[in-house]
Amino acid sequence: MNDELKIFIFQELVHIPDAELFSGDGDLLEAGLDSMGIMRLVLFIEEKFGVTLPDEEIEPDNIQTLNRISSWIERHR
Amino acid sequence: MLVIDSLLRHQFYEPGRTAFSENGREVSYRSLFEHAERIRNVLLHHGVRPGDRVALLLARGIDAACCIYGTLFAGACYVPLDVQNPALRLSFIIGDVQPRCMIGHGERPQWCSSAVEWIDINDPEFFEDEPEGDVDVIYRPGPEELAAILYTSGSTGNPKGVAISCRAIDAFVVWSSTTFGITDTDRIAALAPFHFDLSLFDLFTSVHCAAHTCFVPQSLTLSPAKLVAWLEEMAVTSWYTVPAMLAFLAMRGRLGPDRLPRMKRILFAGEVFPLPGLMKLADALPDVELYNLFGPTESNVCTYWPVMRHRLADLETIPIGGAACNAELMINDDGELLVSGPCLMSGYWQNGDVRAVDFPWYHTGDRVSYNELGELLYLGRMDRMIKSSGYRIEPAEIEVVINRFEQVQCSVVIGESDPISGQRLVAVVVGQGVELDGLRIYLKQNLATYMQPYRFVQLDALPLLSNGKVDHRAVAGMIQERHVE
Numbered sequence: 008m009n010d011e012l013k014i015f016i017f018q019e020l021v022h023i024p025d026a027e028l029f030s031g032d033g034d035l036l037e038a039g040l041d042s043m044g045i046m047r048l049v050l051f052i053e054e055k056f057g058v059t060l061p062d063e064e065i066e067p068d069n070i071q072t073l074n075r076i077s078s079w080i081e082r083h084r
Numbered sequence: 085m086l087v088i089d090s091l092l093r094h095q096f097y098e099p100g101r102t103a104f105s106e107n108g109r110e111v112s113y114r115s116l117f118e119h120a121e122r123i124r125n126v127l128l129h130h131g132v133r134p135g136d137r138v139a140l141l142l143a144r145g146i147d148a149a150c151c152i153y154g155t156l157f158a159g160a161c162y163v164p165l166d167v168q169n170p171a172l173r174l175s176f177i178i179g180d181v182q183p184r185c186m187i188g189h190g191e192r193p194q195w196c197s198s199a200v201e202w203i204d205i206n207d208p209e210f211f212e213d214e215p216e217g218d219v220d221v222i223y224r225p226g227p228e229e230l231a232a233i234l235y236t237s238g239s240t241g242n243p244k245g246v247a248i249s250c251r252a253i254d255a256f257v258v259w260s261s262t263t264f265g266i267t268d269t270d271r272i273a274a275l276a277p278f279h280f281d282l283s284l285f286d287l288f289t290s291v292h293c294a295a296h297t298c299f300v301p302q303s304l305t306l307s308p309a310k311l312v313a314w315l316e317e318m319a320v321t322s323w324y325t326v327p328a329m330l331a332f333l334a335m336r337g338r339l340g341p342d343r344l345p346r347m348k349r350i351l352f353a354g355e356v357f358p359l360p361g362l363m364k365l366a367d368a369l370p371d372v373e374l375y376n377l378f379g380p381t382e383s384n385v386c387t388y389w390p391v392m393r394h395r396l397a398d399l400e401t402i403p404i405g406g407a408a409c410n411a412e413l414m415i416n417d418d419g420e421l422l423v424s425g426p427c428l429m430s431g432y433w434q435n436g437d438v439r440a441v442d443f444p445w446y447h448t449g450d451r452v453s454y455n456e457l458g459e460l461l462y463l464g465r466m467d468r469m470i471k472s473s474g475y476r477i478e479p480a481e482i483e484v485v486i487n488r489f490e491q492v493q494c495s496v497v498i499g500e501s502d503p504i505s506g507q508r509l510v511a512v513v514v515g516q517g518v519e520l521d522g523l524r525i526y527l528k529q530n531l532a533t534y535m536q537p538y539r540f541v542q543l544d545a546l547p548l549l550s551n552g553k554v555d556h557r558a559v560a561g562m563i564q565e566r567h568v569e
Contacts, residue, residue: 022528022536039533042305043473043505046332050504062336066307 106299123154134159141188159223161230164278227251241484245433255426268294308337326474331361339368353377354474378404403459470499511537
């Protein structure tokens, strides 16, 4: 996954310092990613990657882990 | 207490009417009464007496709502805890409030002192008694007896408890039900956690009006489109929530004039609703009445403004309007809003008792002025309080914790303006060799999620005013230039 996105998620959204603490399957929602964080995440991804993420796909299933976020972005490239 | 009288009436005259629903589970007015009576009996058995406090370590929902009514039936005052708070913060609150009992799930948490009776809500032994249905044993509190203590961020570095009387809740219930015309045909979506004063509407105004409160499933708060679909499916007519959530729905919830056909009114409070988001919401839901409610927990709602759509395009900021809840308002020479009236708190809870402050005028700490139409405008804070996603945060509470970390000499927490949550927290840290990664982990263990700074700035020293105090305005200017980490 893109390093910039990783740092954004860990430092700004879940407030955990080191991305290495988290495997690709760690639960971001349990780590504190909330609705406002998801809003920021979606806007960040759309701007950085030039993709449009459909509104109805904004849901825990696509956001819960780094791996799921990666594959969600891939599907819309 | 008016709300208790109303509940006793509804359970008798309309026993089958639904009071609360949550994830497919429904509770009628009769069974709400019976659950609450059963909880009252358990509390009495554990020594709870009128004037005591009962802490609730339960998430928002039917169980917690029944415990709140059970606590009031016992003549005690409920103290809703944020189950997501770190243990240190919770144990401080418990030490401060000194409850007789705490109700939660499973085993007593380690941080809870053994002086507090622990009640596991899932333990069938506690709740096996058949309710007697005897309304005469229900405690009927006087207006000045306490109903709730809601903990909020404190400027001394510790959370502080706002003590709310039965009189204050009744005043809000009467005002909100008549102003918004809530009736027994209304369905109210409940999203606010019970330690937020917004929940008083979902818990008490609804029951007073014999309305049906639908608890929003927590997972839906992460899926705007699904949340809108759920509001439609539940035929929700009324909702009192925070601007950040409404902006989320307006931007990504697939709202439109054909959506939410049953919704009559949306009330919001907790922070300033940024105009672009509000205009989007107002356009998307042209038939829904929108209301901006304003006031700190200490005064509950003290002003409100019915959103006038045709004026939004010409506004610079959304007015907070005129007096609510029969409040009397005054602006002092410093431009600060003072409030008096029936909705005011009784005082702050401190060391086992209520400490009254500032009466009869409560100093809100909010700077306001009137516009040419006689509406109040909110200009900002007199002090450093930060509002973020509906949370109210005293920077001092975070600074005290940061200052305890290794190598930190001093720190300042500042709110940076943000279009999504209103304000975001930036921590400015002074000290040689402060390890920021370690500091992040440490803060995560000691502070609630909404109190975590999103970025840190390291400085060699803080700019000072001539009197030796920190120049917060200068700090704010310095961090704008320095976007380091």
